Amino acid sequence: MNRCSRMLSISLAGAACLIVAGTALPAFAQPNALGSTIAAKGTAAGVLACVTCHGAKGEGNAAAGFPRLAGLAAAYLAGQLENLADGKRQNPVMGPIAKQLTPAERKAVAAYYGSLGAAPGLASGGGEALKRSDNGAWLALRGRWDDNLPACVQCHGASGAGVGSAFPALAGQSSAYIAAQMHAFKNGTRPGGPLNLMKVVASKLSDTDMSAVADHFGHAGAASPANTAAGSAAKGAK
Numbered sequence: 425m426n427r428c429s430r431m432l433s434i435s436l437a438g439a440a441c442l443i444v445a446g447t448a449l450p451a452f453a454q455p456n457a458l459g460s461t462i463a464a465k466g467t468a469a470g471v472l473a474c475v476t477c478h479g480a481k482g483e484g485n486a487a488a489g490f491p492r493l494a495g496l497a498a499a500y501l502a503g504q505l506e507n508l509a510d511g512k513r514q515n516p517v518m519g520p521i522a523k524q525l526t527p528a529e530r531k532a533v534a535a536y537y538g539s540l541g542a543a544p545g546l547a548s549g550g551g552e553a554l555k556r557s558d559n560g561a562w563l564a565l566r567g568r569w570d571d572n573l574p575a576c577v578q579c580h581g582a583s584g585a586g587v588g589s590a591f592p593a594l595a596g597q598s599s600a601y602i603a604a605q606m607h608a609f610k611n612g613t614r615p616g617g618p619l620n621l622m623k624v625v626a627s628k629l630s631d632t633d634m635s636a637v638a639d640h641f642g643h644a645g646a647a648s649p650a651n652t653a654a655g656s657a658a659k660g661a662k
């Protein structure tokens with residue numbers, strides 16, 4: 425793969441290629457009845473229906489800070505639910521919910537959300553219009569090489585739509601959620617992910633960098649694909 429061979433020139437992103445190559449998908453590939461029931465109705469043990477917060481189609485709720493789940497890979501979602509359940513990823517709202525699910529229920533509901541549609545990519549590809557003064561777009565599309573910081577899109581995909589099961593989509597998430605996760609990676613309330621990659625990335629970013637790059641990928645409105653497209657168009661116009 426030429427994308428990976430290009431990326432192998434830097435060790436951080438090169439490691440990321442190895443992860444993609446080594447990730448196994450099949451165990452999570454099938455949608456299932458248990459997962460969709462938990463999503464729509466919750467569980468008999470009292471777990472709230474996921475749709476209450478994450479939306480009828482897993483589209484999330486930007487205003488409330490609830491992330492989009494549709495379009496994220498089942499293996500990624502299952503890993504986050506484990507981290508939330510055992511407290512490695514700390515969140516006062518989602519932590520107790522993850523903990524209340526059994527391991528089998530976490531797997532089933534992750535498989536269900538993993539089977540929903542892909543996240544929308546961002547409309548803008550960068551390229552010609554990219555200005556050095558636009559710090560967020562520059563970090564997202566070019567990175568900061570004098571600081572050994574690869575561009576976000578090298579791992580998260582050209583339009584932030586995600587790559588494989590290890591690199592989640594950023595497009596479709598709200599700016600506020602993305603910024604909050606960057607801080608969580610940096611301050612250790614969320615584990616850095618495979619090979620601690622996101623801890624390394626976030627540690628190189630200032631607060632200003634984080635909000636700029638979060639604004640580049642994120643959107644402020646409701647997270648439906650239609651609104652995301654409108655949001656990107658509006659961004660491009662200003």
Ligand code: HEC
Binds near residue numbers: 478492496525604
């Ligand atoms: C009361 C609201 C609420 C309910 C109900 C809820 N969640 Fe969440 N969920 C959240 C919040 C808030 C976050 C963000 C946590 C953070 O900032 O770290 C989250 C994050 C997540 C994440 C991490 C997403 C990512 O991109 O890393 C997953 C996976 C998840 N929820 C799955 C579920 C599932 C499955 C259910 C149903 C069993 C569910 N949630 C029910 C509020 C909720």
Ligand code: HEC
Binds near residue numbers: 436491503592615622
């Ligand atoms: C070297 C590869 C790599 C680079 C470069 C990278 N990321 Fe990540 N990112 C990851 C991995 C791997 C994860 C999944 C972490 C996990 O499993 O918990 C992730 C997760 C995230 C998440 C959490 C998404 C969610 O749904 O909760 C955000 C936000 C994020 N990255 C933003 C960024 C931004 C912004 C940049 C650029 C400044 C960036 N990343 C650059 C590898 C990378």
